[in-house]
Amino acid sequence: MRVVVPYAAEEPKTRLADTLSSDERTAFAEAMLADVLAAVRAIGRDPEILATAPVEADAPVTVDPRPLTEAVNAVLAETDEPVTVVMADLALATPGALAALFDTDGDVVLAPGRGGGTNAVVARHPEFRADYHGTSYLDHLDAARAVGAGVEAVDSHRLATDVDERADLAEVLIHGGSAPRGGRDSSSGADPREASRARSWLRRAGFGLADDAGRTTVERDAGFASRS
């Protein structure tokens, strides 16, 4: 089983441009990537990175500058062994959530993302191909059926939460690396002993939870905001 983590190495996380500078977005994206790689390794799998440009990371890197769909399908085409594709911005992914993905039987197993995306796919059928355009979750259901593959979905908030925009940062502060049994520091949620790299990065960058008309959002300490 190959475990491929696609990573947009150039100008990652552009939808966070209202919140983070370009350098900050790169650093935060790298922290999320490191979290995903660590979670994959924690369940005994060897992740590999599929990057649009060279990137320094603690895993083998294949560079393919093509769009996501084409790059992933090149991997699917070059092997008949099962391939799992896990997005690099799943900052809430834990070993347990990924284990549930890998433990689900099915020729094709999908982890839907919020808003119709596909945040992880286990492709055990050699003819399955990806299509990340549009509402990819529905397209992947169709693509699996089109090749006669049985499809299963994994129901996981952690895997459904890709971190794209400012509101998603609250999810990282609330759930990033936390185990519900642990204690927590009062301002930010999860047990700091178990905080993910992405959550720690946000905390160091001055982010905390805020309440905005009943919704939990994030705010940034003014000392940081003025420098960014």
Next chain:
Amino acid sequence: MRVVVPYAAEEPKTRLADTLSSDERTAFAEAMLADVLAAVRAIGRDPEILATAPVEADAPVTVDPRPLTEAVNAVLAETDEPVTVVMADLALATPGALAALFDTDGDVVLAPGRGGGTNAVVARHPEFRADYHGTSYLDHLDAARAVGAGVEAVDSHRLATDVDERADLAEVLIHGGSAPRGGRDSSSGADPREASRARSWLRRAGFGLADDAGRTTVERDAGFASRS
């Protein structure tokens, strides 16, 4: 085990006011409530409704006009038996997702909602009390620990998705009642044979999926929009 479904009977779903008329919001909220009740019954539990005002529904109704926290805590205080509280707007809840909730051991079991809310809680500890203000998921972690209760969290996208605003409607169209094995109609996602009441209601009201700069959102057929 009592299974309580709180329901705001007067002016429900106000954050959908940009999308649905007042009467439509009530009808849609009732459809979601009926879906939740059906999912609870499908796993052999008897749901009861805790409503802010009288409501016609296919379950026993207790009327308590107080805010959610006070009304729920009155139920928790009147019994020592375990109580599960499931929100009425979990339009993606399936019997399987609820079974995972009930099957999770723990004095207190929480299903976090997106944005720090608590969409379901199983309270098996007689001293646990709810607090739905603010980031209630973190508050409930604290409240459980404060009474010495062991806490577990359930990782479910279906239970994390409460339907509050327009973007959430896309989740209902994509996942409402769908099983990934079924076929789907081309425009809207899930197998119509398995569509939830909420998803069917949205379809009848003219809603379909739309693509907005790479995000899946909803659009309404102009014939309906002009009349609403």
